[in-house]
Amino acid sequence: MARKTHIAVIPSPGFSHLVPILEFTKRLVKNHPNFHVTCIIPSLGSPPDSSKSYLERIPPNINSIFLPPINKQDVPQGAYPGILIQLTVTLSLPSIHQALKTLNSKSPLVAIIADAFAFEALDFAKEFNSLSYLYFPSNAFVLSLVLEMPKLDEQVSCEYKDLQEPIGLLGCVPINGIDLPTPTKNRSSEAYKKYLQRAKGMYLVDGIIFNSFFELESSVIEALEQKGHGKISFFPVGPITQIGSSNNDDVIDELECLKWLKKQPQNSVLYVSFGSGGTLSQRQINELAFGLELSGQRFIWVLRAPSDSVSAAYLEATNEDPLKFLPNGFLERTKEKGFILPSWAPQIEILNQNSVGGFLSHCGWNSVLESIQEGVPIVAWPLFAEQAMNAVMLSDGLKVAIRLKYEDDEIVEKEKIAKVIKCVMEGEEGKGMRERMKSLKDSAANALKDDGSSIKSLAHLASHWGKFGGI
Numbered sequence: 001m002a003r004k005t006h007i008a009v010i011p012s013p014g015f016s017h018l019v020p021i022l023e024f025t026k027r028l029v030k031n032h033p034n035f036h037v038t039c040i041i042p043s044l045g046s047p048p049d050s051s052k053s054y055l056e057r058i059p060p061n062i063n064s065i066f067l068p069p070i071n072k073q074d075v076p077q078g079a080y081p082g083i084l085i086q087l088t089v090t091l092s093l094p095s096i097h098q099a100l101k102t103l104n105s106k107s108p109l110v111a112i113i114a115d116a117f118a119f120e121a122l123d124f125a126k127e128f129n130s131l132s133y134l135y136f137p138s139n140a141f142v143l144s145l146v147l148e149m150p151k152l153d154e155q156v157s158c159e160y161k162d163l164q165e166p167i168g169l170l171g172c173v174p175i176n177g178i179d180l181p182t183p184t185k186n187r188s189s190e191a192y193k194k195y196l197q198r199a200k201g202m203y204l205v206d207g208i209i210f211n212s213f214f215e216l217e218s219s220v221i222e223a224l225e226q227k228g229h230g231k232i233s234f235f236p237v238g239p240i241t242q243i244g245s246s247n248n249d250d251v252i253d254e255l256e257c258l259k260w261l262k263k264q265p266q267n268s269v270l271y272v273s274f275g276s277g278g279t280l281s282q283r284q285i286n287e288l289a290f291g292l293e294l295s296g297q298r299f300i301w302v303l304r305a306p307s308d309s310v311s312a313a314y315l316e317a318t319n320e321d322p323l324k325f326l327p328n329g330f331l332e333r334t335k336e337k338g339f340i341l342p343s344w345a346p347q348i349e350i351l352n353q354n355s356v357g358g359f360l361s362h363c364g365w366n367s368v369l370e371s372i373q374e375g376v377p378i379v380a381w382p383l384f385a386e387q388a389m390n391a392v393m394l395s396d397g398l399k400v401a402i403r404l405k406y407e408d409d410e411i412v413e414k415e416k417i418a419k420v421i422k423c424v425m426e427g428e429e430g431k432g433m434r435e436r437m438k439s440l441k442d443s444a445a446n447a448l449k450d451d452g453s454s455i456k457s458l459a460h461l462a463s464h465w466g467k468f469g470g471i
């Protein structure tokens, strides 16, 4: 039997850092069966149900090693998710090293691929004479910014939010300092220091694999390649999304929300979700509820119990019943037009329904790609991380979204919510956005055809690894 090229993959905890890199791995093994992949999975305590059920479904052709969870007492309570995720990996480094050593002694590791938050594990690549790759689960626009961060840090003396002029990155839509990712909000914070450290670490890897496709960001990707960035090679391999939220079609067909959606007219329902962990304050939940009512549109809303921290549910689920936080009488008044899903939804299957005509989204990159793949225009409501950058790209750049902005007292008001929803769902502007989304949907599908740009990029990478491994 021919020897297989052995690769190690290291995700980081948090649904949207765990799933995309594992989906990438599935695609690699499916398209290139001469690869043998082992995933080394760190965790922070017991993962939320969403991650748990995903991990239970890793196919048998991908080996996985579950590392002992790190001790929760060793991480600061209530810290920003990015810090918790990175710290989990940092504290898992000894067990990652041990796992790599054992694997390499059985069959030499040609390459180690780590999620952006697990970049420190790539330091081990030299010891095993392996190539090192970063899996960046976002787009080329955000990647360009992160790579520029060390330079910006030297050149800019004030807080980024106080910059008078937008930042112009080669090939990218201009971006205001206020819309940069959350860790940059306070330059003396620990989160910023870690962000900068990650950015500098990127320059040490052999290549960066990212979840976008050439046709979506051609000017940005060309600029990345032109600029060179030392020895790094870039591989756009997206869109990489889950094939479906569940493997069990019968269970999915039985879901009440999908049965309800099937009865609604085409493009008439707005899907409302803030990702795997986004949360709103009680006041903002009220405002959104009234805004939905005022808009007069049909909606399906994934509702979570309120919190004053926008990322409260990101790494751990809460058990509270979210329905009790809705305004009095809301459920009764909207029962003909609305459907509320507590905490979690089969998102991909929902977006796939003909009746879904808009997505009010926090603009997490996975949600954006899933919306693009179904041609659904977006009402952009970014909360944290790099979501505001994604919103800028969608609204100012691609013109497939309208962005909702906070008023001075950090609330998005019901009148504005209703106006923007109506505009996307039934206005002329919305029509144009839907058409542009449909054309992005086609480009996304083309990128994944056998001769498509992303499949070629993956083949190029696989061939490089194969040669390096002498196969």
Ligand code: UDP
Pocket (backbone or CB within 6 Å): 015, 016, 242, 245, 273, 274, 275, 276, 277, 278, 302, 343, 344, 345, 346, 347, 348, 363, 364, 365, 366, 367, 368, 370
């Ligand atoms: N998701 C889901 N059901 C939910 C909420 C989220 O299936 O109720 C999935 C969604 O399809 C996406 C991922 O969780 O694949 C969320 O990732 P994203 O990057 O959009 O946001 P994040 O969770 O990182 O904020």
